[in-house]
Amino acid sequence: MDAKELKKWEAELNICIRCAYCFEGCPVYKELGWESDGARGKIVLSYGLFSGELESSEYIADKIFECTYCRDCVERCSANVSVPDILTAARTDLVNDGYKNEAHLELLDKIKDTGNIFGKELKSPVRNGEVPVLLGCRLLERTEDTKRYLEILEKLGIKPKVVDETCCGMPFGVLGYKDDLATHKEEFRRRFPYKKFICMCTTCVFFIRKNYPDLEAIYVIEEVVKRLPEVEHKKLGTKVTYHDPCNVARGMDMVDEPRSILKEIGVELVELPTSGKQAECCGGGGGLLVTNNPLAEKLAEKRVNQALEIGVDTLVTLCPTCEFNIGNVASKNSGKLKVKNLLDLVWESLK
Numbered sequence: 059m060d061a062k063e064l065k066k067w068e069a070e071l072n073i074c075i076r077c078a079y080c081f082e083g084c085p086v087y088k089e090l091g092w093e094s095d096g097a098r099g100k101i102v103l104s105y106g107l108f109s110g111e112l113e114s115s116e117y118i119a120d121k122i123f124e125c126t127y128c129r130d131c132v133e134r135c136s137a138n139v140s141v142p143d144i145l146t147a148a149r150t151d152l153v154n155d156g157y158k159n160e161a162h163l164e165l166l167d168k169i170k171d172t173g174n175i176f177g178k179e180l181k182s183p184v185r186n187g188e189v190p191v192l193l194g195c196r197l198l199e200r201t202e203d204t205k206r207y208l209e210i211l212e213k214l215g216i217k218p219k220v221v222d223e224t225c226c227g228m229p230f231g232v233l234g235y236k237d238d239l240a241t242h243k244e245e246f247r248r249r250f251p252y253k254k255f256i257c258m259c260t261t262c263v264f265f266i267r268k269n270y271p272d273l274e275a276i277y278v279i280e281e282v283v284k285r286l287p288e289v290e291h292k293k294l295g296t297k298v299t300y301h302d303p304c305n306v307a308r309g310m311d312m313v314d315e316p317r318s319i320l321k322e323i324g325v326e327l328v329e330l331p332t333s334g335k336q337a338e339c340c341g342g343g344g345g346l347l348v349t350n351n352p353l354a355e356k357l358a359e360k361r362v363n364q365a366l367e368i369g370v371d372t373l374v375t376l377c378p379t380c381e382f383n384i385g386n387v388a389s390k391n392s393g394k395l396k397v398k399n400l401l402d403l404v405w406e407s408l409k
């Protein structure tokens with residue numbers, strides 16, 4: 059196999075000292091339990107592909123793609139190895155070597171055909187304000203929620219400008235389709251031609267900051283933290299738990315911001331057994347929802363059970379993908395846990 063992309067990570071592949079600190083919090087390793095399920099095993103497999111000591115195979119591809127990109131290993135790694143970046147390189151080399159996963163191709167075709175991950179025509183709630191706002195596929199699909207989230211911005215003194223946007227391209231990137239990502243990025247820039255904007259979706263904002271270095275994506279939460287104390291709002295007096303999305307807590311270092319919003323709107327927070335930078339992943343990232351949906355759901359089930367065990371009936375989070383995965387499992391489970399976006403509570407408070 060021509061490991062063209064992995065070769066760019068030769069130095070990183072060599073700095074893994076095989077210490078296994080990355081095992082402790084890896085959700086996939088904790089669920090499946092084999093060496094090849096944790097970051098160290100995946101780095102060894104990637105090294106084998108890079109050096110030519112391993113031939114690519116379905117087994118290796120399954121292991122490389124069974125990662126949620128939760129970054130728990132990055133947080134714990136004693137040698138600062140960028141595991142998700144190395145796995146993206148490995149995924150790209152595998153795809154270029156002919157690896158095909160029907161579920162991946164189906165998802166990417168949907169984006170190519172319709173500009174969103176749902177493969178259907180979604181109408182942007184166009185607004186002609188002053189500040190460009192990117193919604194992202196998941197919020198674009200949740201029309202009623204999105205209208206309320208845009209109202210939040212208006213109440214905070216921001217006039218949103220919403221256009222007929224397209225997917226940020228994240229699925230092409232994480233699933234190893236580098237050339238398709240390059241093509242899609244041009245389309246994204248054509249449909250959303252702004253340098254500085256507010257981004258409503260956690261996944262999009264994290265992906266854009268990493269993959270479009272010339273763009274300035276402000277996460278909606280940064281605006282809420284800054285502006286909410288200045289605007290009239292009420293205290294809700296409810297009790298919830300908060301699930302830290304990986305991209306928010308570990309990816310963008312935002313642990314205090316959501317908690318300060320909950321405090322500001324008078325919501326009591328009961329922490330989950332793991333929270334902040336140690337929070338367990340919901341299982342919805344890194345393409346796992348399409349690569350291995352039962353595994354993604356098992357990881358979400360852990361979060362649902364943890365929330366019920368600490369005695370709350372509402373879990374709030376920020377990432378629409380966490381919300382989808384945990385919410386879906388919660389409703390299939392006992393239906394006792396409600397899953398909401400933190401923005402839903404902000405809207406309640408501003409009503």
Ligand code: SF4
Pocket residue numbers: 080083084085086087095096097100124125126127128129130131132141142
């Ligand atoms: S990113 Fe998360 S799921 Fe992937 S290897 Fe690291 S800890 Fe495990």
Ligand code: SF4
Pocket residue numbers: 073074075076077078079080081097098101131134135136137138139141
């Ligand atoms: S924690 Fe880092 S250095 Fe240690 S085995 Fe895992 S990836 Fe390698």
